[in-house]
Amino acid sequence: MSSASGFATALRRGIAALALAGVGGIVPGAPEQLLLLLGEARTAQAQAQQFGQPWDRSPTVLVASPPNDARIPLVVDAVAYWNQQLEEIGTPFRLGSVEYTTQLLPDDYLIARGAAVDRGAVPPPIPEGVWQMPGDLIVALSGAAFVSWTTPRQAGGKVLVGIRNERGPPMSLPNVARNVILHELGHAIGLGHNDDRTLLMCGRPAPCRPDAFQSDAPRYFPLADAERALLATLYPPTWSPTR
Numbered sequence: 001m002s003s004a005s006g007f008a009t010a011l012r013r014g015i016a017a018l019a020l021a022g023v024g025g026i027v028p029g030a031p032e033q034l035l036l037l038l039g040e041a042r043t044a045q046a047q048a049q050q051f052g053q054p055w056d057r058s059p060t061v062l063v064a065s066p067p068n069d070a071r072i073p074l075v076v077d078a079v080a081y082w083n084q085q086l087e088e089i090g091t092p093f094r095l096g097s098v099e100y101t102t103q104l105l106p107d108d109y110l111i112a113r114g115a116a117v118d119r120g121a122v123p124p125p126i127p128e129g130v131w132q133m134p135g136d137l138i139v140a141l142s143g144a145a146f147v148s149w150t151t152p153r154q155a156g157g158k159v160l161v162g163i164r165n166e167r168g169p170p171m172s173l174p175n176v177a178r179n180v181i182l183h184e185l186g187h188a189i190g191l192g193h194n195d196d197r198t199l200l201m202c203g204r205p206a207p208c209r210p211d212a213f214q215s216d217a218p219r220y221f222p223l224a225d226a227e228r229a230l231l232a233t234l235y236p237p238t239w240s241p242t243r
């Protein structure tokens with residue numbers, strides 16, 4: 001196991017210091033709207049349970065990929081986007097710095113886990129070597145084809161994301177890879193699925209699949225109000241790292 005300095009240019013990015021654009025927007029004025037929102041938040045929370053507990057620290061992100069992979073900037077953009085959403089929600093929680101390694105996760109594991117997700121089966125165990133990798137949130141950009149996935153938070157405090165290749169549809173379709181990566185990072189911070197194919201977090205058991213993200217112009221699909229409310233619950237204004 002080597003360090004994250006696989007790239008000669010091993011770029012270390014700090015958390016983007018985004019201008020404070022205004023806080024809140026999640027508490028509606030009318031009580032009936034609030035009740036509706038709380039009900040939706042509970043549903044979203046139930047869906048999110050498989051993705052475990054909120055982070056107890058700002059997770060460092062380790063991108064494990066071949067050098068100069070075209071998906072690397074999409075991960076960087078997705079981290080910045082989530083941090084902007086978190087800032088707008090009014091929480092101090094952020095995804096941490098993004099680092100890189102050319103140390104790849106084994107494709108046979110990534111494929112087997114994708115197959116288990118596809119079948120709703122028990123996933124294979126995480127390879128031992130992963131625990132020695134330096135990131136808290138490890139994003140594997142694979143050259144193999146499988147259903148992209150995110151693990152629940154592991155006892156050791158890590159989350160793994162497996163992203164399939166872009167050589168064929170749906171990932172090769174315009175605007176799909178950026179939203180698949182954003183979607184998986186949404187799981188990594190605690191969101192589950194919804195069943196609205198116009199939204200970012202649509203997924204199983206709903207029939208929406210990544211091809212729903214196809215668009216001629218690059219754009220991110222939106223969050224549901226209930227998902228913003230859930231994030232505000234998972235990461236309240238009083239959130240602070242505990243380790």
Ligand SMILES: [Zn+2]
Nearest residue numbers: 183187193203
């Ligand atoms: Zn998903």
